[in-house]
Amino acid sequence: xxxxxxxxxxxxxxxxxLRRRLDTAREADALAxxxxxxxxxxxxQWPGLARAAHLDPSIPLDARLGGAMMGAVxxxxxxxxxxxxxxxxxxxALGGKGDWLGARMALFWALLAVSPLMLLxxxxxxxxxxxxxxxxxxxxxxxxxxxxxxxxLIEAERG
Numbered sequence: 001x002x003x004x005x006x007x008x009x010x011x012x013x014x015x016x017x018l019r020r021r022l023d024t025a026r027e028a029d030a031l032a033x034x035x036x037x038x039x040x041x042x043x044x045q046w047p048g049l050a051r052a053a054h055l056d057p058s059i060p061l062d063a064r065l066g067g068a069m070m071g072a073v074x075x076x077x078x079x080x081x082x083x084x085x086x087x088x089x090x091x092x093a094l095g096g097k098g099d100w101l102g103a104r105m106a107l108f109w110a111l112l113a114v115s116p117l118m119l120l121x122x123x124x125x126x127x128x129x130x131x132x133x134x135x136x137x138x139x140x141x142x143x144x145x146x147x148x149x150x151x152x153l154i155e156a157e158r159g
Contacts (some may be wrong), residue, residue: 015154025101037108046068084106
């Protein structure tokens with residue numbers, strides 16, 4: 001299935017989508033999902049960075065974009081791999097029967113599935129700026145991410 005279709009379906013039934021993806025998953029698939037998620041996370045930061053550069057021109061936009069790219073594209077992947085390994089170890093200690101790839105796919109797919117909300121968060125940061133709206137959208141992003149990751153990890157650790 002197409003990635004966009006799976007993202008939409010994972011909002012209704014995240015466990016079923018992850019199970020379908022895990023049935024044919026390889027390490028290359030997990031890396032591709034993570035890199036797509038990191039790319040979208042990077043793009044989602046552009047409007048807020050543009051607003052910040054406009055309001056405070058002492059740091060130019062290209063420097064802000066370079067820092068965001070460093071964080072989202074170069075630093076986030078190894079951190080995500082480490083967090084996925086840690087979550088698998090915790091799940092295994094609690095009786096999980098999954099494998100390392102399943103734990104990685106659960107986390108990476110949760111990042112990709114929440115990316116439309118992260119794009120919305122970026123738009124709110126760019127057009128409205130800091131305030132209650134951005135805080136609310138950020139909280140929604142966090143809750144949806146934790147829900148997607150938690151349900152995905154439960155499915156992946158079923159074995």
